[in-house]
Amino acid sequence: MGPEALRVAGLTDALRSQGLTITDAGDLAGPANPSSPPVGGYRHLDEVTAWCQTVDRAISQALDAAELPILLGGDHCLAIGSISAVSRHCRRTGRPLRVLWLDAHADFNTSALTPTGNVHGMPVACLCGHGPDVLTHLSGQTPALLPRELRQIGIRSVDQGEKRFVHEAGLEVYDMRYIDEIGMRQTLADALKDLPKDAHLHVSFDVDFLDPGIAPGVGTTVPGGPSYREAQLCMEMIADTGLLASLDIVELNPALDIRNRTAEVAVDLVASLFGKSTLMRR
Numbered sequence: 001m002g003p004e005a006l007r008v009a010g011l012t013d014a015l016r017s018q019g020l021t022i023t024d025a026g027d028l029a030g031p032a033n034p035s036s037p038p039v040g041g042y043r044h045l046d047e048v049t050a051w052c053q054t055v056d057r058a059i060s061q062a063l064d065a066a067e068l069p070i071l072l073g074g075d076h077c078l079a080i081g082s083i084s085a086v087s088r089h090c091r092r093t094g095r096p097l098r099v100l101w102l103d104a105h106a107d108f109n110t111s112a113l114t115p116t117g118n119v120h121g122m123p124v125a126c127l128c129g130h131g132p133d134v135l136t137h138l139s140g141q142t143p144a145l146l147p148r149e150l151r152q153i154g155i156r157s158v159d160q161g162e163k164r165f166v167h168e169a170g171l172e173v174y175d176m177r178y179i180d181e182i183g184m185r186q187t188l189a190d191a192l193k194d195l196p197k198d199a200h201l202h203v204s205f206d207v208d209f210l211d212p213g214i215a216p217g218v219g220t221t222v223p224g225g226p227s228y229r230e231a232q233l234c235m236e237m238i239a240d241t242g243l244l245a246s247l248d249i250v251e252l253n254p255a256l257d258i259r260n261r262t263a264e265v266a267v268d269l270v271a272s273l274f275g276k277s278t279l280m281r282r
Contacts, residue, residue: 002252002263003027003072005217009263011072014271023067028054041111042132048077048119049134055081056138059246063089070270073250075120075219076107079204083127084139086202086246091141096196099145100238101152103206104222106166106173113161120251121162124150128169147171151191153234154179154209157222176224184230188237201243203273206251207266215265217257228265235272244273 012022031047039045055071059082062069071082083099090097101107101124109121110130119126119135126135128150129143136142147170156176158166166173174187195201208218211225226234238244249270252263268276 001254002074002250005252005254005257005260005263006072006249006267009260009267011267011270014267014276015274018271018274018276020274025058025062028058030054038114038117041114041117042119043117045119045132045134048080049132051078052081052084052135052138056085059085060089063246068244069246071246071248071250073248073252076103076204076206076248076250077119077123078250079123079248080119080126080135080138082246082248083123083202083204084144086200087127087139087141087144090200093200095198095200097145097149097202098195098199098243099150099202099204100191101150101204101206102154102209102234103152103204104154104157104208104225105206105220106152106155106158106162106171108166108169108171109159109162110165113159113165115159124152124171125165130165130169153187153191154226156224157220176226179226179230184226184233185237188234192237192241195241195243197243199243200245201238201241202246202248203238203244204248204250205266205270207249207262208251210262210265215262217253217260217262218251219253219256220251231269232272235269236277239273239275239277247273 015022030051055078059069107124110125127145129136152173155173179187208220212221214228
């Protein structure tokens with residue numbers, strides 16, 4: 001239901017208002033959502049794999065057509081498909097890759113660490129080569145993503161074993177304490193400071209990145225996230241790079257929302273990613 005809620009909230013019109021030409025390719029088809037216990041440490045691995053393969057093909061097709069793909073989800077495991085496609089595209093075109101992972105969660109669990117078996121808690125680990133072969137090999141290269149190509153922003157919920165693994169892997173994480181101490185402006189400046197001028201910048205925007213006070217419509221709310229203004233500044237600074245080349249918008253759950261408020265906030269923020277600004281000074 002997430003993609004349709006974003007459409008109802010006016011995503012297409014918001015992007016067109018920024019001068020963009022938009023093609024809505026519609027919803028992808030895949031297996032239904034089961035509700036089964038973990039098998040070998042993973043819940044619904046076959047279904048997740050099928051969806052990620054489908055997403056990979058769709059994103060690859062858009063990139064090959066010199067389009068900027070926007071993936072609407074759905075849970076964050078879908079980023080395994082989108083970023084695998086982006087990684088392969090960057091290798092083929094010779095462009096450096098940078099991923100900004102905007103999320104309340106590190107998503108760096110494995111089958112040995114996970115308390116639930118939910119693969120939406122594992123996409124970063126899978127992209128970095130830690131996971132089942134069907135997902136870690138999706139891009140045609142393992143790992144699809146190197147830790148130095150990733151910046152995580154807004155993190156505030158990490159399992160204990162996952163936290164140790166994040167440190168061992170050397171991920172660059174700007175958690176909420178970092179943001180509280182130095183502010184969102186400096187956080188983004190740090191995350192973007194060594195961005196190559198020819199980089200392909202991929203933003204993976206989990207709506208639970210936002211404080212649930214402004215974005216209640218997610219399944220895994222975590223208090224203490226960025227405020228509306230902090231999130232706007234984050235998006236505007238990303239837009240200022242001029243390098244945004246692909247985007248995920250995931251984890252919106254309208255069944256948990258209040259009058260589509262979260263979808264409307266997400267659409268407003270995405271418009272800022274593409275150049276909408278409240279800047280008044282010269």
